[in-house]
Amino acid sequence: MSGRIMGIDLCDTGTGIAFSDTEKTFRFPTIICRDREKEEWFIGEDAYAHALNGEGVITDRLLKLSENHGTATIGGIKYDAETLLKIFLMKITEKSIAETGNTVPQETVVCIPSVTEEAVQKLRLFLDASGHAGNVHVISREESGICYCMDQPREIWNNQIGIFSLSDAVLTYYEMHVIKNRKEMIACAESENLEEAFNLEILSTQSGAKLADKILLSCAERILKRKPFSAVMLTGRGFEKYEWAPEFMKYVCSRRKVFQDTDLFARGACERGKDFLAGAAMPRFRCICDGRLDTGVTLDIEKDGKELNFPVANIGDAWYRSGCSMRLIPDNASELVMNIVPLEWKKDRILRIPLSFLPDRPPKTKRIDLHAYFKDGKTMVVEISDAGFGELFPKTDASVKKEVPLWE
């Protein structure tokens, strides 16, 4: 397998970049600075330096700003957040590639804290426009964490894995486990932003560090208690050094392996890129996490006289890419029947949508257009409209739209 892969861990506080062909990694605060006088942009330490000199204006939290469709006015010009994020991404990828041999990656995988369809489209667009990202894919941080862990020896992910990610005022806990009693492996991950997050500046004083250690210890005790963990991983700028948290370290290191990797998510994204490079739409294992479905959906149909269980979406599919558009004829059927199939420990459900909204027509001439898609990982939207039957029975405006919660 040849071809370079770039993994980007894009968060509001900081952004990390890793490559498949070098151990060298990059970290940038997710900020951008524009010169007060001219259209010149700075990132990283240059951005801070420029702002401190009073020559530039910094805009931070670019991801959140973009999600909220925010704007920033610099030097009398109003910039939308998308433009700023696009420039930021272009600058950081350009710099990282230039410092690692100037080879443009074949695959770029970006992981973000929370996957939305809009975010995926935007990031793909921005990185495509940069011209130095190759094929762009967007995944969740949870998925990136799974890929990182699954790349480790089996004993690491034999039981559950806990990941603590600590950055400025953001403390997130990720938990991953693998379901092995199936023909295929399914790796599941969940995450939670912990309320106990603190500003990293407090670590500069002894009392602050002691308090932070106490906070982390109480979190670890609450979360890790009575659960079999085979490993705990520590990541984020807060864990670049961990001497400030002796009590926490003592607790997490007992009876389990502990790893520290500041660039865990960027490397995980790189790992995921290997699947894309190999041409596999799905990883070597199914992921159930943010951005992916934990429930499959099928539709009972007939084709060429045979009954088929048509898959609308499979467990582990990216929800924003899943769904179907098809034309059907409900011959004698008075309702559309879909099967909602969650993971094995939950019960299957049958979804019935009555077709009584269709105009009265002879048998076999009620043709419908079915469009099913996912609003998020928990909600499927089903749209059914009258497609008419050619010029024999022209289409009407009759239609129905239903939002279906995948979880009861």
Place this chain on the structure above:
Amino acid sequence: MGMILCSSRSAAHPMYIEELGVRLYSLEELCYFIFRYPLLVLDDFTGEPLFEFIHTELGEEELANTLSKLKRDQTTDEDLLCLILKESGFYGSSEVHRYEQQLQALKKLHPAEYMKRKADGLFRLQRFGKAIQLYEKILAMPDDQTVNGAFRGAVYNNIGSCYANLFLTEQAYRAYDRAYGLLKDRAILKRIYFLSLTEPVIELKERYQSMAGDESSMEWDREYEKVRMDVRECEARKKVDAIFERDPVRRMKLASEQIETWKQNFRNML
């Protein structure tokens, strides 16, 4: 059958069905047409233009090739039609079997009876001009056990109804007159009476007036008046009224569209 998955292909150059005045775009529409209108597809429908349509426009190359080969091998039209239905998967085997029996029954009919059913079918589709042509052909057939006075009378009656629907009252009257002469049916007499009411220029012949009698005339007058009143409440009338409630610009546009629709419908009837 349950939920049938349709073929994604839609013809760029659809097949025009003159008798229905519609174009067919998909395999499902073609199958429905074949199944629903057996009398329109039993003669001269299966042939190279159809096979070419199935091949090029519907993308069913294998089926088209099979049909061409079978046609060259003198396979009957009934078998070819059933093959299309079977291969499409749009109709179940029991439905195709029923259709096959229907075709066989039609093929066993006397030519005049077969032609009359076809003409009747065209009448139901409001293709009055084409129906008249077929009825005229039947009348040109020599007398036999089937083609007798009663049969001819029924054909004349239908010709009369075709002309009446085309507002050709004079010809309608003549056809009904021949029908009544052969059948002596009061229902035909009633039709002639109604013709005289819709087209007062044609005066009811004295002999029909006396045949109808005053009592019948009064009852038919009431019936005619009821229909006239009912028409005022029908959907088509309401649609026209709605057009005239619009502002002048919109009214003109909708009225011209409506008139164009009526014109097209009338052209199709001829």
